[in-house]
Amino acid sequence: MHRTLESFDAATHDRLAADPVRNTIALTSLDRVRRLPATDHPPTLITFHENGEVIGSLIRTPPWPFQAADLPLDAVDLAVRTTHEVDPDSPGVTGPRERSEAFATATGKDFSESLATRLYRLGTLAPPAVEGSGRLATEEDAELLGTWRKEFLREAVPEAPDEGAAEAMRSSLRLGNGHALWEINGTPVAWAVASLPQAGMTRVGPVYTPPEHRKHGYGAAVSAMVSQWALDQGATDVLLFADLTNPTSNSIYQRIGYQPLDDWVEFWWKR
Numbered sequence: 001m002h003r004t005l006e007s008f009d010a011a012t013h014d015r016l017a018a019d020p021v022r023n024t025i026a027l028t029s030l031d032r033v034r035r036l037p038a039t040d041h042p043p044t045l046i047t048f049h050e051n052g053e054v055i056g057s058l059i060r061t062p063p064w065p066f067q068a069a070d071l072p073l074d075a076v077d078l079a080v081r082t083t084h085e086v087d088p089d090s091p092g093v094t095g096p097r098e099r100s101e102a103f104a105t106a107t108g109k110d111f112s113e114s115l116a117t118r119l120y121r122l123g124t125l126a127p128p129a130v131e132g133s134g135r136l137a138t139e140e141d142a143e144l145l146g147t148w149r150k151e152f153l154r155e156a157v158p159e160a161p162d163e164g165a166a167e168a169m170r171s172s173l174r175l176g177n178g179h180a181l182w183e184i185n186g187t188p189v190a191w192a193v194a195s196l197p198q199a200g201m202t203r204v205g206p207v208y209t210p211p212e213h214r215k216h217g218y219g220a221a222v223s224a225m226v227s228q229w230a231l232d233q234g235a236t237d238v239l240l241f242a243d244l245t246n247p248t249s250n251s252i253y254q255r256i257g258y259q260p261l262d263d264w265v266e267f268w269w270k271r
Contacts, residue, residue, distance in 0.1 A: 001046050001086050005033060008045040012057050015070075020201035021121065021237050021261065022069050025094070027198040029061045036171055044087040048075045058083070060090055063161035065266060068095030068103050080106045091161070092268035100265050110270040114159045115243065117265070118250060120258035122227055122238035128256060130182075130221035132189065136229070137179035141188075145169040145179060148191050152208040156243060159268045178229040182222040190218035192226040194238070202235035207249075220252045227256070 002008040009030075016023040016030075033043050041062035048056040048071075056072035058079055066087075071079055080103065083090060092111065093103045104111045137145060146166030153160040173179060175196060182190040190209040194202050204226055209219040223240070230238045240258060242250045254260075 001044070001082065005030070005037075005043070005045065008047065008057075008059075009034075011047050011054050012070075015054055016057070017199035020199040021119075021239060022096070024069075024119075024201055024203050024239050025067050026057070026059055026069060027201060028195045028203060029059065029064075029067065031196070031198055032171075032175065033061060035175060044083070044090070046079070046082055046086075048072055048078065060087060062089075063091070063163070065092035065094050065268065066090055066103070068093050068099040071095065071099050071103060073099065073102055076102045076106050079103060090269075091159070092266065094266035095264060097263050097265045100267060104267040107269075111267045112159075112270055113265055114268045115157050115266040116245065116263065117241040118244055118263055119261045120240050120242060120253055121261050122231075123257050123259050125224060125227055125231070125257045126255065127224035127228070128217055128220045130217040132182055132184040132218065132221065134180050134182045134222055134225040137173070137181050137191070139170055139173055141179070141181065142166050142169045142173065144188060145191060148208045148210070149206065151210070152206045156206075157266070178226055178233070180222050180226040180229065182218045182225070184218075189213040189216075190222040192219075192222040194226045194230040194235075197230065197233050197235040200234070200236040202230035202233065202238050204230065204238065204240040207240070219249070220256055223253065224256045 044060040046058040047054050057070045060066045093100045143166050146169045149165045178194045180192050181188045192207040194204045207223050227238050
């Protein structure tokens, strides 16, 4: 386990950046910690070694679950023992299905599948023709974004921990992430965010449309807008996750140019 982010970066930065698609969550999470250091709950940072070489890693940024995308399958039992010792309060694990399921099973805990998603990468962007127009959000929109983030999490991940959503949105804006709002006659009807590029990779999400504004294409329009923003920032890999229980969103993303890559799953321990 690494006591400092600097130590962890020295061991893993090049490794994670070499595969930014698989390590998308780790790269964006670590960037946030690097630029907005946590004071109350520092991250848990673990590396796995063989013959002096780093062969994998496992991280957690409280209050969220462990991220297992870089966890070697032959190190799962060691990972479970280590995390039990150094971070017994972790709520679960997320990552590509094979890795996260292996970790969850090896804990021996009762767990539930809270979210199954498909990872997509943008091919050729095809913005839809939709009524209205888009604009980038500012800090003046933070309260609205915070409210919509809460509503998004309530629908998508009911187990998600409570957080100061408006302040989280202010922090995201200060980090330089792109928040886009789609509007009809000046009224916001949909929202999407894309992370600032890391190693050429940007991830879109959340994407949220309030129930009263759905089925008009606003989510597709704002997703395309923020995807273009990401390309304009120099991103070469524009990614997003779509909930596999929502066939509508999966088809929408494919229509605007996203192509499926891999399935991920998030498990939370039963309390």
